[in-house]
Amino acid sequence: MGDQCDTVAAWIAREIVPHEAAIRRWLARRWGHAVDVEDVIQEAYCRLAGLASIDHIDNPAGYFHRTAHAAASDLMRRAGIINFTLMTRIEWSDVMDGEPLPDQAMEASQELERVRGLMSALPDTCRRVIELRRVEGLSRKETAERLGVSENDVKNHLVRGLQKVMKRMAEQDARMDGDEQADAGRKAERIGKHRPH
Amino acid sequence: MASTGPTNGIDDQAAIWAVEAAHGDMTPESRADLERWLAADRRHRGAYIRARAWLRAAEEAVVEARAAAVSPPVAAAPLVSDNDNERDHGDQSRSFAAPTPARPLRRALPCWGGRIVAGGGALAASLAVLLALGVPLPSLSGGGGAAEEGAGQIVRLRDGSVARLGPDARIQVVLADDIRTITLLSGEATFEVARDKARPFVVRSGDVYAQATGTVYSVGRVGDTGGTVKVLEGSVLVWPRDERDQAVRLAAGGTVTLDPGPEPAPAPDAPPVRRLSPPDMARISLDNVPIAQAAQRFNRVNSTKIVIADPAIGEIRIIGHYKSNDPEQFARAAAMISGGQVRHVDGDIVIFMK
CATH class of the missing domain: 1.10.10.10 (Winged helix-like DNA-binding domain superfamily/Winged helix DNA-binding domain)
Known part of the structure; x- marks a missing residue:
């Protein structure tokens, strides 16, 4: 886990971290009763860090969203919760084509501001x-x-x-x-x- | 490490390791300690990566704040207004109230040292319409890198998109709230399109149109009516005149030259752009459908085929709504869900297990 994956690390810091709050809220709201949000977040970071290349990802927020979704699904499958179709149907329409809806793009820029504020x-x-x-x-x-x-x-x-x-x-x-x-x-x-x- | 004392929680421990790795002297012993800790629990790994990312983000924020405090505010590009009566673009100002720096440019800049945040606010205050005759991009002066690429000028549009103008290139930009229209008056230009699904980005070269919602492509003029479109990233729809329903979908690496020639019929009253239908592409809705079955549905309507290399992937069920003409997007989502990977083999999109 040295600095050989520096590009991915830098990308995570710049493109993923600002969306963590939004993903966290989404996880808590949709799946909080079924999975541990911390576990999902950690698993998602794990998967992102395992990426060999990030060149193909043009929408980091959407990618993070899908990664967290996959991580949550796996955790739930492992826990034996199978029928989560209904729960996720609305959220799924968000990831229809990997591009945020305009208002989500707005939210993303607000997230960025919020993270900046936090840093300050x-x-x-x-x-x-x-x-x-x-x-x-x-x-x-x-x-x-x-x-x-x-x-x-x-x-x-x-x-x-x-x-x-x-x-x-x-x-x-x-x-x-x-x-x-x-x-x-x-x-x-x-x-x-x-x-x- | 022992000096830091006892801690509670994985996150606290992860923060200590993250700082140690970035700012400490990692001895072989402490490295082994870290590896042991990481191996003890998969969550440790995730927490560690997260802590490193947050540390890095915090450092970048401090560096950025410092750079902003040290340098004078960056002046906005001297945008030349061409047409004041195009100002009827509804809630334009609202959509741009919180401008974000253009992603591709940010990525091109060095990580550390004097990065300057682009003057988005000043840009947003300018008009929706501009005739950009090679307006340079002063906001990049601090970063170097991207600004030097190519001999032509780089124009940053208000929506965050970037146009790189070749020699002799002239473009006209109209950013309305339902469509972004760029007219290539002459020469050739490359566009890095900021994603905005609600406002397709259409480049017009003569009577040839090329539309994307977020990608990189170049357009060059050919004669009075034609254009050459080259796609560098993502995909672009290309069509002549009002034949949008006959549009060709061009993927990364693809090039097409269309020259429709003189208009056969008398020119219509409204310019073709006005007749552009909204970018409501057909969708494939999947409600808990096995990936194999879903892939068949995409393969029926696309020339680029999806191949599922591993039957185990094909059995995993997927939920969602996807553009029917974008098998790539679906394949990536399917790979993500199934833990597989996407590879391109002989023009096919292959999903296989890692």
Whole structure:
């Protein structure tokens, strides 16, 4: 799992991470009672990281969606839940051709903004560490000297920042779940309108 | 690692490893520790990949924010308005309220260091109509890379699509809320089309039309009425004049030149673009159908055949709605669901087990 799959890793960071919240909500709403959302998310990342190439994926959000769907289906099959057709019928129309409906594209850009906002909430020292390391290109030792902390602290600041961001994002999602429930009906209606037959 | 102390939860542990891998000195011992931890549970693997991705995303966000703070805001391309009365495009401004940077360009830029976010807001504030006579793309100045590709100019359209103009190329762009129409006045241009299913992207060269919803293709003028269409990625529908129902579907790598010649009948009152039917392609709806059976339905209507190499894949059932003329898309979804893989063999789409 070294850096030989760097392209895929960079792609995941840029194209997949911003959609995680949306996928999480979708999983929780549709399948939350049947599968563990965390398990599905982790399995989906696992599958994405296993991609040999990402050149054929022109719609990362849709791909993530399908990957999570496949991961959830497998988990459910393994758990012996067979009849999930009805549950997923509406959601399936979303992935009809791999292109987001216009309003979903809007949502995606909002997700991106939200993730940016989340990142800006990184603790100051953690931000500073990243700036020194990635913008100024300092080594860990130089970074530690500049900040007057130990090299180990440099890592600890990063770890805490990362943990905080990931936690906060899961919390945000938990809060938004309520609104999403109410949205589900409207969404189904909207999809119906897009498909006039 | 021991210094970091006890943690609760896979995610916390994964975050520690992610930082260690990216910012620590991984000794053979710690590498072995990591491998052991990853091997212990498949979920560890997923959590680790996720933590690395989040770390990377966080770093990029910081780098980006820093770059934006350091450099002055990027000026918008000097878009030249051609036709003010084309402004009746409904909720145009709403659809573009939250512009995203053009994906293909972002991808072409280096990962680290001074990446500048394109000035989308400024672009969005400009008009829907522009006559782009080789408007350069100043927003790329920070990134290098993509801007230097090709000798021609690169024009970034408001919908996120990108046009690369060859020498002598001139295009006219009209972005309405139901269709994006680009008229190639002369020369040749390549288009990276931002996906927007609701607004097909149609390039007109003389009396030849080429439509996509998200792909990369080039169009060159041939005589007064003709055009050559080359598809680099995805697929494109090509048709002359109002014969859209007879359109040829061109896949990646394909080229077609059409020159319908002078119009036989007197020119119709409305330009052909107005008569374009909405891009409502026939669908194949699958309700828990075995993949093998579904593939047959696609094979009946497409010249590109889907071959299922492994009977086990054929038995897996699939649910969904797919464009009947896009077997590729269906094959990818089927492979995704079945855990298989898609390969192209002698013009066929083959799905086989990994």
